[in-house]
Amino acid sequence: MKLKSIVLSVCGSLAVFGMANASPLDTDPMLTLDNYSIPVGVKGAKIAKVISSCGSHCSHEISIEKDTAGIFTVDKHGAIALKKGVALKADSPVFVYGITIKSGCESKEFELVKDQFIKNKVIAHRGAWKNHEASQNSRNSLKYAIEIGCEASELDVWMTSDGEIVLNHDPSVGGKVVEDNTAADMATVPLKGGDYVTTLAQIIKDVKKQNKTRIVIEIKASLKSQERTDELTAKVMKLVHDMKAQAWVACYISFNYNSCLISAQMDPTARTAYLSDDKSVNDLKAINMWGIDFNYKMFEKDANLIKDAHAAGMTVNVWTVNKKEDLVSFLDKGVDYITTNEPEMLLDIIKEKKSK
Incomplete structure (x- = not known):
C-alpha cells in the first residue's frame, strides 16, 4: 500500500x-x-x-x-x-x-x-471460517472474508486482565478466560491455520492494507462489571481513532446498551447499532443509532420492522442467516446487510440474482 x-x-x-x-x-x-x-x-x-x-x-x-x-x-x-x-x-x-x-x-x-469498498450486503459472521482453514475471529478468517469479496467481516472483542483488546466470541478459548488472563497469555492460544488469538490492533493493521472490505466490531459485555464494558468501549473507540482506521470500520455493535451510548457519544458520526430486541426503532433513532441490527426471528415477529427502520432513515442488518431460502427471502425484503456464517453461499445467490 x-x-x-x-x-x-x-x-x-x-x-x-x-x-x-x-x-x-x-x-x-x-x-x-x-x-x-x-x-x-x-x-x-x-x-x-x-x-x-x-x-x-x-x-x-x-x-x-x-x-x-x-x-x-x-x-x-x-x-x-x-x-x-x-x-x-x-x-x-x-x-x-x-x-x-x-x-x-x-x-x-x-x-x-x-472509495473502492465493496457494497454487496454480505457480512461474514466472525469472518469467513466455515469453509476455510480458519478459526472464528482470527486473522485468517478476516483474510478469507477479504479474499472472497465480503462487504465486511464481523468480529467480537473482549478486554484482557491487563486492559488489552483481543478477539474471541465466547468468554474463554483454549481453556483460558479472556478477562482473567493477560494479552500475552491469550496470544499463546493456538487456532486453526497457524493462527493464535489476536488483538484488535493487529486486525486493524491487516484490514488497512486494502480498501475493499471493512470490519464490524462487536463489543462484548464484561462478565465482571459494567465498568469494564464501559472501559472496553472507550478503548475500542480511541484505538480506532488513534490508528486512523475510521474508514475501515463499518459499524460498532453491542448487546450492551451503555456501550452503544458511549460509542455514539464519543463519536457522533460513528455507525453504531444495538443488538438486543428490547428497544423500538424510535427508541434507537432517539439515541443516534445508525441502524437496527436484530436476529432474524425479530423480523418474523414484526413484518413492519424493515419498513419502519427505513422510514426513520436507519439501515437494517439481520443476523445470523444461514439457510439459502432465508438468505433469498431477506434479500427480497430489501434489508441493507445480512450477517451470515455462509458468506460464500450468499455471494453466489447475489451473483445469480444479478445474472437474471
Whole structure:
C-alpha cells in the first residue's frame, strides 16, 4: 500500500458527557469527520464535514495544517473536498491520504480512503471460517472474508486482565478466560491455520492494507462489571481513532446498551447499532443509532420492522442467516446487510440474482 499525507487542524474545548449509569471514564467527544471515503473519478469531490469535539455548533476557524498530496481544501464551514479539477483515478495504487485538521487549538490526523469498498450486503459472521482453514475471529478468517469479496467481516472483542483488546466470541478459548488472563497469555492460544488469538490492533493493521472490505466490531459485555464494558468501549473507540482506521470500520455493535451510548457519544458520526430486541426503532433513532441490527426471528415477529427502520432513515442488518431460502427471502425484503456464517453461499445467490 502506498500512502500520501495531508493534515487538517481543528481546535476547540472538550465537552464532558453526562451519562446515566456510566463510570467516570474519559468519554469526551472526539474530533471527527462525518465521512472518510473519497469518491473515485469525481473532480472536486465533496468528501466530509469536520465535526468539532465541542459539537457542530462550534465556530472555531478550521484549516488544513498539512497536505503532502496537495489535493485537498477545507472551507470556513469545515467542508473538506478535493481541489477544483482534481479527481482520484481508479487504477492509481495510492488509496490512503493522511490529513491533519486544526480548529482552534485542537489538531488531529485522519486518513481519507479512496472509495473502492465493496457494497454487496454480505457480512461474514466472525469472518469467513466455515469453509476455510480458519478459526472464528482470527486473522485468517478476516483474510478469507477479504479474499472472497465480503462487504465486511464481523468480529467480537473482549478486554484482557491487563486492559488489552483481543478477539474471541465466547468468554474463554483454549481453556483460558479472556478477562482473567493477560494479552500475552491469550496470544499463546493456538487456532486453526497457524493462527493464535489476536488483538484488535493487529486486525486493524491487516484490514488497512486494502480498501475493499471493512470490519464490524462487536463489543462484548464484561462478565465482571459494567465498568469494564464501559472501559472496553472507550478503548475500542480511541484505538480506532488513534490508528486512523475510521474508514475501515463499518459499524460498532453491542448487546450492551451503555456501550452503544458511549460509542455514539464519543463519536457522533460513528455507525453504531444495538443488538438486543428490547428497544423500538424510535427508541434507537432517539439515541443516534445508525441502524437496527436484530436476529432474524425479530423480523418474523414484526413484518413492519424493515419498513419502519427505513422510514426513520436507519439501515437494517439481520443476523445470523444461514439457510439459502432465508438468505433469498431477506434479500427480497430489501434489508441493507445480512450477517451470515455462509458468506460464500450468499455471494453466489447475489451473483445469480444479478445474472437474471
